[in-house]
Amino acid sequence: MRILVTNDDGIDSTGLHVLARSLVPFGEVIIGAPDTEYSGASSSFGPLHLIRPEMQKAYIDGVDEAWAVNGPPALCVMFARLGAFGPPFDLVVSGINPGANVGRSVYHSGTIGAALTARNGGITGIAVSQAVDEGGYLGQGLELMLKNQKWHSAAEAAAIAVSCLVDKPLSEAEVLNINVPNLEIDDIKGWVDTEVGTNLIRSMSEVSVEPKLGHEGTYHLKMGWGDRLPDPPIETDVGAVSRGYISLSWLSRLSREDPPTGSTIEEAFTENFLS
Numbered sequence: 001m002r003i004l005v006t007n008d009d010g011i012d013s014t015g016l017h018v019l020a021r022s023l024v025p026f027g028e029v030i031i032g033a034p035d036t037e038y039s040g041a042s043s044s045f046g047p048l049h050l051i052r053p054e055m056q057k058a059y060i061d062g063v064d065e066a067w068a069v070n071g072p073p074a075l076c077v078m079f080a081r082l083g084a085f086g087p088p089f090d091l092v093v094s095g096i097n098p099g100a101n102v103g104r105s106v107y108h109s110g111t112i113g114a115a116l117t118a119r120n121g122g123i124t125g126i127a128v129s130q131a132v133d134e135g136g137y138l139g140q141g142l143e144l145m146l147k148n149q150k151w152h153s154a155a156e157a158a159a160i161a162v163s164c165l166v167d168k169p170l171s172e173a174e175v176l177n178i179n180v181p182n183l184e185i186d187d188i189k190g191w192v193d194t195e196v197g198t199n200l201i202r203s204m205s206e207v208s209v210e211p212k213l214g215h216e217g218t219y220h221l222k223m224g225w226g227d228r229l230p231d232p233p234i235e236t237d238v239g240a241v242s243r244g245y246i247s248l249s250w251l252s253r254l255s256r257e258d259p260p261t262g263s264t265i266e267e268a269f270t271e272n273f274l275s
Contacts, residue, residue, distance in 0.1 A: 001027030001166050004089045004118075006076045007097065008038045008110025011058050011068040015096030015151055019128060021062040022155035023093060026166045031058065031066035032076045032085050039097075041072035041110035043117050048075075055084060073114035081121040091165060092118035095128030096154045098146050100179045102129075102237035102247065103197040112177060112251070119173045119252060126161055130154040130180045131241050153188065154180040157246055160272055164265045174260045179237055179247040190274040191246040193266065197236030246273055 005020040007013055011033045023029050035056065051071050058066040067085060069076045073094060080089055094114035101109040115125025130153070132145040157180050181188060212218040232239035240247040248269065250260055 001090045002087060003027045003029050003162070004077065004080045004085065004092045005029055005031045005063075006033045006073045006092065006094050006114050008034065008041055008073045008094070008114070009097065010034050010036045010038070011060075011066070013098075014146075014149075015098055015130070015154070017060050017063075018151040018155045019093065019096045019158055020060065020066075022152075022159045023162055024062065026159070026162050027090070029063055029065075030080075030085050030089075031060060031063055032069060032080050033067075034073055034076060035068040035070050038072040038110045040108050041074070041113060042108050043074045043113035044072050045075045045078065046071050051075075053079070055079070073110045074117040077114050077117040077121070077125075081118075081123065089123055090169070091162065092123055092125045093128065093158060093162065094125065095130075095158065095178075096151055097127075097129035098132055098149060100129050100131040100237075100241050100247075101127060101177065102179050102241055103200045103232075105200070106177065106196050106237075106249075106251070112175075115175045115177070116251070119175045122173050124165060124170055124173045125175050126158065127175070127177045128154055128158045128180070129178070131182045133182055148182070150182055150184060153183060153185050154178075156185055156272075157269075160268050161265050164263070164268050168262060168264050170260050171262055172260070173252075174263075175251040176265070177237070177247075177249040177251050179241045179249075181241050181244050181246070183244060187244070188246060188273055189244045191248055191269040192234055192240040194235060194237040194240050194247045194249050196249060196251070197232050197238035199232055200238055 118125030
């Protein structure tokens with residue numbers, strides 16, 4: 001099995017490296033990731049006539065082949081599908097994103113955008129994200145928040161899902177969104193089959209417009225946080241992660257009652273994390 005690993009945080013992201021190394025036992029792992037930060041890029045390709053896309057060889061411990069592309073993650077996936085990184089891929093895994101991609105952030109996440117682009121090309125995509133200790137339900141984590149990040153827990157969750165797809169591939173391309181709390185594996189309470197939530201634990205509530213000194217007619221737009229909200233229902237991705245559970249959301253289905261045919265991932269998570 002050929003596995004493309006990408007992300008929206010750039011080729012130097014620790015989460016990308018940990019994820020890629022965790023998947024080496026399951027096939028031929030190739031990294032094709034943006035050369036810089038592209039958080040919030042969703043499934044965009046960007047203005048190709050301005051980007052003038054290029055790829056550059058990268059070197060990451062424990063991974064035989066890695067490439068940095070000067071474009072967003074969805075573009076990396078498209079280039080992979082067209083053969084830029086060699087023969088066709090069987091699976092695309094995107095992450096590990098520092099900051100859970102749950103609730104409204106699902107629609108803007110470059111991490112998830114890569115997985116959706118894979119599915120559009122007939123390849124199953126997995127998006128892997130992990131909460132951070134502060135503000136971890138927003139799709140992004142500032143560098144200062146990542147000192148205590150337990151990347152290995154999210155990598156373990158990704159490895160479980162990938163191992164199932166290696167043993168029993170799905171009959172049709174799907175998109176699985178995995179969100180993991182920032183806890184040691186033994187401290188994770190279990191996993192929940194979730195739907196995309198509508199509210200976050202804490203979200204941007206206002207924007208202030210402040211003049212930019214020395215630039216008449218130009219203003220800084222600064223967003224402000226709202227108060228922490230009560231935990232949403234555990235059946236939502238936001239509610240599950242906020243309570244210490246792994247959230248599994250199949251974004252390619254209409255409801256929680258409509259799981260992909262033949263998936264063994266749920267059974268494997270039950271064996272490893274309970275439900």
